[in-house]
Amino acid sequence: MLGCAPHAGKAHALDPGYLDLRQLTQGTWQVLWRVPDVNGQPMDIDAVLPAQCTPSHAPEPISDGVAWVSTWVAECETGLDGQTVTIDGLERQRNDVLLRLQPLDSETITLRFTPKLPILTIPDHPSIWSIFISYFRLGFEHILAGWDHLLFVFALFILVRDPWRLVGAITAFTVAHSITLALATLGVLKVPPAPVEAVIALSIVFLALEILKHKEGQIRLSEQYPWIVCFCFGLLHGLGFAGALSEIGLPSQDIPAALLAFNVGVEAGQLAFIGCLSLAILTWRVIAPLVTSGFHSIAAPITGYAIGFVSVYWLVERISGF
Known part of the structure; x- marks a missing residue:
């Protein structure tokens, strides 16, 4: 079907x-x-x-x-x-x-x-261009409608304060999910979807814990080398992305173009989401600089607990659905 x-x-x-x-x-x-x-x-x-x-x-x-x-x-x-x-x-x-x-x-x-x-x-x-546009839009909309994937990116945005480390982490995440997405969509790798969805929730729980363990002046391993964490979890998220393509199928004459377009669409959606977050924070700092200076110390822990609550709920819900 x-x-x-x-x-x-x-x-x-x-x-x-x-x-x-x-x-x-x-x-x-x-x-x-x-x-x-x-x-x-x-x-x-x-x-x-x-x-x-x-x-x-x-x-x-x-x-x-x-x-x-x-x-x-x-x-x-x-x-x-x-x-x-x-x-x-x-x-x-x-x-x-x-x-x-x-x-x-x-x-x-x-x-x-x-x-x-x-x-x-x-x-x-x-034309290849029409196929590329179709699958690009599918990937872009899929990431923006995938609340668990967006929450992972949001948690990563909160955890990694250094912009270049954040870019490296997002790149590693993209490379990893592109690998498993291609393998799963082409039928080389077959993993039941329920455990994959549960582990995706678990990956968000991990990032929430890392946010809560953060201390000023100390850089944890996950903050210093976030691309390692993101690459490992990206392999699992790629299996989740494969659900959007597994039954839709790929045009047999242009499989590489369709896969590339979907991955580029997912990456564009992630970057658009991060761009919106950055713009919102920049706007907040400009509008309320005095409030921002005092609010920053408690914002991260509050955000970490909120992310943890939602991700634990998803984890329990998905495990109970096995």
């Missing part, structure tokens, strides 16, 4: 939708339409196939516990090349929808619908 494994095991309003079209015979297509769940109901969007396909609309979807799924077989009088597919109602949402087209006589195509582009024309041969 085509889909994405969210971090907490439940779909949310920002999960992408998925439309999978797999050609069975010259004029027959198997359709799988996966709609995000919104408060226990399918999102108000509908996949509309070209007019020469019957039926062109999905039957009533059935919940699979994560999203709402419809499957049917469509008879199309002609090929889909040059035809338009529409996601009706997407312009009213904030989600994207991925289209995966699997013809019999050509390579798999992956395209992306957005609220500003709810209608797509099926190309004869997609």
